[in-house]
Amino acid sequence: MPIGVIYMAVIEVKNLTKRYGKSRGIEDVSIEVKEGEIFGFIGPNGSGKSTFIRTLLNFLYPTSGSGNVLGFDIERESHKLKEKVGYVPSEVKYYEETKVVDLIEYAKSFYSEVDECYIDMIVQDLKVDLDKKIGELSYGNKKKVAIVQALMGSPKLLILDEPTNGLDPLIQKKLFEVLRKEKEKGNTVFLSSHNLTEVESLCDRVAIIKQGRIVDTVDLSVLKEQFGLVVEVSGDLTKEDVLKISKEMMLESESHYIFTYSGDVNSLVDWAKDYSLKKLLVEEQNLESEFMKYYLGEGEGYERV
Incomplete structure (x- = not known):
């Protein structure tokens, strides 16, 4: 950062909590x-x-805690921050009888300036069918419309909640290219996902949430430098043998x-010779293997890809 530039976080949240009676929401998220x-x-x-994102955007009122988005208080100034943020929800719902082209044109009317060429490019890249009614679209195709709408006002911050759900691999790749271009412009992307492959390919840092609480925040460039091997074994050996x-x-x-x-690697092979093994698998460590340690054995639905 140049000397003299005052740093301001795009999103800054402290101890944000949302409870639904006895049900779990989020707890002390910072x-x-x-x-x-x-x-x-x-x-x-x-x-x-999703509970965190909806609370951040003031669709849900927080039980406690505070937050700022683009310098706006998430409760007192939520109408102002929503003007500056592009948002794709996890569940996309529009009026079923509305034509896609009419919805996009209507969305344009909310902004004083729209980069028509850029929006046309996004429509073409994501293969958005303008002539169909919303009710005729698959879940993935509705998601593409939401992505176009989120980019309409050239937002400084994009908040995407599971944006690739329902998208085929080719369209996912196109979306990733769009998000990288937004980053090149100096814009910020907040990407919620349970797909570790897309996170590893796109993100600079990640926060890991488990049972409503943040359990770690990681700089991916630093983490990747520390990667080694993941070894899976079974046979006649004990935990103490592994810990050697x-x-x-x-x-x-x-x-x-x-x-x-x-x-x-040769030391690993020498170690394995000392035991009667039924199984030995060795692979390079990646983001999936690193983060699965937070969830293995707890029955939570993580997507292994």
Whole structure:
């Protein structure tokens, strides 16, 4: 950052809490998102991702805590921040009889200036069918319309809640290209997802949410430098045997172990020779294997891809 520039977080949340009576919502969520980054917000279905986003945008009123988006208080100035933010919800709902082209034209009327060429390019890249009615579209095609609408006002901040659900792989790739271009413009993207592949390919940092609470915030460039191997073994060996070669156990269950290893491969092979193994699998560590340690063995619905 140049000397003399005052830094202001695009999203700054402190101890944000939303409770539904006895039901779990979010608890004491604190995060800070920097200008110009793609920030991932990951967790399995039901972990609190959508509740956090809806509270951030004041669609839900917080039980306690505070937050600012683009310098606006999320409660007192929610109408102002919504003018500056592009939002794609996890569930997309429009009037079924409305034609896509009419919906897009109507959305344009909310903004004083619209980059028509840019919107036309997004429509073409995402293969949005302008002539169909909303009720004729699949879930994925409705999602594409929502993405176009979110980009309509050239927002400084995009908040996307599971944006690739229902999109085929080719359209996902096109969307990722769009998001990278937004980052190149200096805009900020907040991406909620349970798909670790898209998070790894796009994000600069990620916050991990579990059962409504933030359990870690990670800089991906730093994390990737620390990656080693993930080893899965089963056979005639104990936890103590595994801990001779690894300090991090990811899963243990009846002579079946998954652990990380960062040493020399030949030393790993020599170690394995000492035991009667039924299974030995070795793969490079990636974002999925790193973050699965937060959820393995707890029955939560994480998407392994």
